[in-house]
Amino acid sequence: MSFIECNSGEKMLNSMSLLEFDITVVSSVERVSISTQLDLVTICYLDSCKRHEVCPNSAVLSWFSEAKVQKSCQEKCNIVVSLNRLKNDDIPPLIDAFLALDLSDIDSVDVLDHGSTCVLNEEHILSLMNATKLKLRVIDLSSTSLKKGFLRDLCHVGLPCRVLKLRSNNIQKLDMVGRFMRLQTLNLDFCTSLTSLQKDCFSCMPNLMCLSMCETRVANLWTTTEVLAELPSLLELRFQNCLCCKDTRPCNLSSGEKGSLNVINTCSYSAGETTIGLLSLRESFMVPEVHRKTDNSSKVDERKFLGYLQDRSDGSPSPLHNLRVSPKPQNEVQYKSKNVSGTSNKDIWHHPSPICFEKHYRAYMVASLPRLAVLDNLPITKKEKETSKTIVSEFYEYLPYKHNRKKNVVNILQKRETGTSGVHYGNSSKLKQTYCYGKSQCFFSRSLSAARFGSSMWPSLHPVSSFSHIYKEENKRLRPRQFEYHPSNSSLMAFGTLDGEIVVVNHETGNLVGYNSSIGMTNSVLGLCWLKKYPSKLIAGFDNGCLKLFDVNHMPAKLGDRSCGSGAVHFEDFEQLTSVHVNSTDDQFLASGYSKGVALYDISTGKRLQVFTNMHREPINVAKFAHHSPCMFATSSFDKDVKMWDLREKPENPCYTASSSRGNVMVCFSPDDLYLLVSAIDNEVKQLSAVDGRLHMNFNITSTGSAHNYTRSYYMNGRDYIISGSCDEHAVRICCAQTGRRLRDVYIEGTESGKSIFVQSLRGDPFRPFNFSVLTSTMRPTAKQEIIKVNLLASSHDADESSRDQGQAHRSSSLSCEVIRA
Known part of the structure; x- marks a missing residue:
């Protein structure tokens, strides 16, 4: 191919007509006047095109021509490279040309890609960007057609650009560890796959001042602020945008209207799109946060509840997923701005990321990022910074056990007489051991735990057992549906599956301890409960009403062994069973289900002693015995009531009744039986006094508006903290049980791309502080159930810590089987 003539038949003269300087091409470029x-x-x-034997691209020549016009008009000379105008053969000559930019009059180079029709070589594109060196100003890869591998390489290598736009790209986890030393503006709007920020993703951006992340899936308030705090120059940030603002700068609304106002970001849903309006600060404090009355959307079809949970276990979405009430989570943040002109409907925010729906979101951001000047297009005043610190100290707990509660003389004298420190934690069944005395080992372990907790913002998450991923016969996996920690052996856990299997594992090592396949049964295990005095035995309840007592000593320690569980004790069926629970003396247990009563069974004889009917107006989903009293038990129902009962008084009338504003999903006693933890639909979690049912603490977790967001909560660290999760969300909330303040949220994220995860159940580890496990499930078409262990004291980024934990687990594994078979 001739240098003068293109493949399309066009003459070089047609391209040269775009130039405004005298160039005459004969046999070489030596005769060009510069x-x-x-x-x-x-x-x-042009010389490089000749050497590469390619035709000069008319678009490239036009870019150079436009730059010369800018220079002649004494404007800043800027070359805009559009990747969608290039082919692979055009890039090497352009790279050669850019290598001479340091000697030219060109001020800057912008590289844009808005969906190229040609598949470009990714290595060539990176070389093209790096060839511009310090002349590179803007890189706009919004909605790029380039592969994810290119974006990953770009983030890992880095670029000397000042503005980087990655809008609407498929980025799941931001890991920009490359050198972006000159970067000042980063735009990640509409990256709807972006769920989290990696620990060191902004470590090489010392000059980043403006960051925009509207309509992403970033939700974790704690890890996000931890990452952003590493940006020393960050001044403008937004996770939602004002309608009139195109960038992160403060809103330019007219200052001649109503002057300064105190406003609140309040979320309100509409059928078409999500908006966030402005309400006055006065309205936000008109009503304290108490139990709310709800409409008919809180009613539950109890007949469909079991089927619904089964569908969710199989990974299917709710058939009524779109039927949601209008949630109104409030970011109750005091804000005073001279630029905000009013509270009319036109003053709204669009495209919020999930993090914006967290309560006190703005206050937490402002308090955590003291150098920040603008958040969500609203300037941050000095007064707001002071107010935000007050709000955060009131509603959040930076480190565990930093309660700052007011003390009175009576409490001080009582602690001095008893020698107690006022904290409550313990694993023993004896009540007196749930207290820590003076400067005891428990006291110092708490201090150590608090220190480790503060240094591990990204907790360690890993599956309970490695064999949970191994296929069984007929290519089926173990699919956990219910699980329980062992009450006396810290290394053991039992779980039941959707296929009716009972599995006992050493969750420290992943070794199988016992397995029962329940031949002839394919019903899900919905209830599990260990016996305390007989540590090798546990009771299991199935969704077909079957009740069995298993002995782990008679269960083979081999996966897939078709043993029918010889020696298992059968009890009379309880129809539509959902839960079982054994009393503190191991002589009786309760079974409840989708009926208005419960059944009492005798463990030694295997007989059903009595059925208590009409205890509630709606079906009872959970019945729980107290930890220290064998006759006291509590029931929760979808009729919104929680009731306390005493077997010694023949449960005809409850000891008391406490009500929620929505249907109750579950109830449990604190380890010392002082409190009841009640969980109702859609994150309504509260703590009651077990003596009389009076409200002790309302945790005020933000609701989603879903009538099918079934919430479950349990205690952690004795009765010091509670963990709460819901089946429409992938977050576990951790709150202080004594103050109600939020300690942290842990987001359980899927390891596979595009998989939505929800929390099906969870339990606090009774032996390890700040440890708990979560039963998760993914949506169809590839539903997967898994039990994830969470260690808040170990960082997922600390390999050495993980190695030490594994070493300790191996040392304890040799004792596990001996303890249970003792």
Whole structure:
């Protein structure tokens, strides 16, 4: 191919007509007259095209021509490279031309890609960007057609650009560890796959001042602020945008209207899109946060509840997923701005990321990022910074056990007489051991735990057992549906599956301890409960009403062994069973289900002693015995009531009744039986006094508006903290049981791309502080159930810590089987 003639038959003369300087091409570029340094770039490009035997691209020549016009008008000279105008053969000559930019009159180079029709070589594109060196100003890869591998390489290598736009790209986890030393503006709007920020993703951006992340899936308030705090120059940030603002700068609304106002970001849903309006600060404090009355959306079809949970276990979405009430989570943040002109409907925010729906979101951001000047297009005043610190100290707990509660003389004298420190934690069944005395080992372990907790913002998450991923016969996996920690052996856990299997594992090592396949049964295990005095035995309840007592000593320690569980004790069926629970003396247990009563069974004889009917107006989903009293038990129902009962008084009338505003999903006693933890639909979690049912603490977790967001909560660290999760969300909330303040949220994220995860159940580890396990499930078409262990004291980024934990687990594994078979 001739240098002068293109493949399309066009003559070089047609391309040259775009140039405004005298160039005559005969046999070489030596006869070109150079009028400016800008001409040098064009000459280098034409010469390189000849050497690479490619036709000069008319679009490239036009870019150079436009740059020369800018220079002649004494404007800043900027070359805009559009990747969608290039082919692979055009890039090497352009790279050669850009290598001469340091000697030219060109001020800057912008590289844009808005969906190229040609598949470009990714290595060539990176080389093209790096060839511009310090001349590179803007890189706009919004909605790029380039592969994810290119974006990953770009983030890992880095670029000397000042503005980087990655809008609407498929980025799941931001890991920009490359060198972006000159970067000042980063735009990640509409990256709807972006769920989290990696620990060191902004470590090489010392000059980043503006960051925009509207309509992403970033939700974790704690890890996000931890990452952003590493940006020393960050001044403007937004996770939602004002309608009139195109960038992160403060809103330019007219200052001649109503002057300064105190406003609140309040979320309100509409059928078409999500908006966030402005309400006055006065309205936000008109009503304290108490139990709310709800409409008919809180009613539950109890007949469909079991089927619904089964569907969710199989991974299917709710058939009524779109039937949601209008949630109104409030970011109750005091804000005073001279630029905000009013509270009319036109003053709204669009495209919020999930993090914006967290309560006190703005206050937490402002308090955690003291150098920040603008958040969500609203300037941050000095007064707001002071107010935000007050709000955060009231509603959040930075480190565990930093309660700052007011003390009175009576409490001080009582602690001095008893020698107690006032904290409550213990694993023993004896009540007196749930207290820590003076400067005991428990006291110092708490201090150590608090220190480790503060240094591990990204907790360690890993599956309970490695064999949970191994296929059984007929290519089926173990699919956990219910699980329980062992009450006396810290290394053991039992779980039942959707296929009716009972599995006992050493969750420290992943070794199988016992397995029962329940031949002839394919019903899900919905209830599990260990016996305390007989540590090798546990009771299991199935969704077909079957009740069995298993002995782990008679269960083979081999996966897939078709043993029918010889020696298992059968009890009379309880129809539509959902839960079982054994009393503190191991002589009786309760079974409850989708009926208005419960059944009492005798463990030694295997007989059903009595059925208590009409205890509630709606079906009872959970019945729980107290930890220390064998006759006291509590029931929760979808009729919104929780009731306390005493077997010694023949449960005809409850000891008391406490009500929620929505249907109750579950109830449990604190380890010392002082409190009841009640969980109702859609994150309504509260703590009651077990003596009389009075409200002790309302945890005020933000609701989603879903009538099918079934919430479950349990205690952690004795009765010091509670963990709460819901089946429409992938977050576990951790709150202080004594103050109600939020300690942290842990987001359980899927390891596979695009998989939505929800929390099906969870339990606090009774032996390890700040440890708990979560039963998760993914949506169809590839539903997967898994039990994830969470260690809040170990960081997922600390390999050495993980190695030490594994070593300790191996040392304890040799004792596990001996303890249970003792």
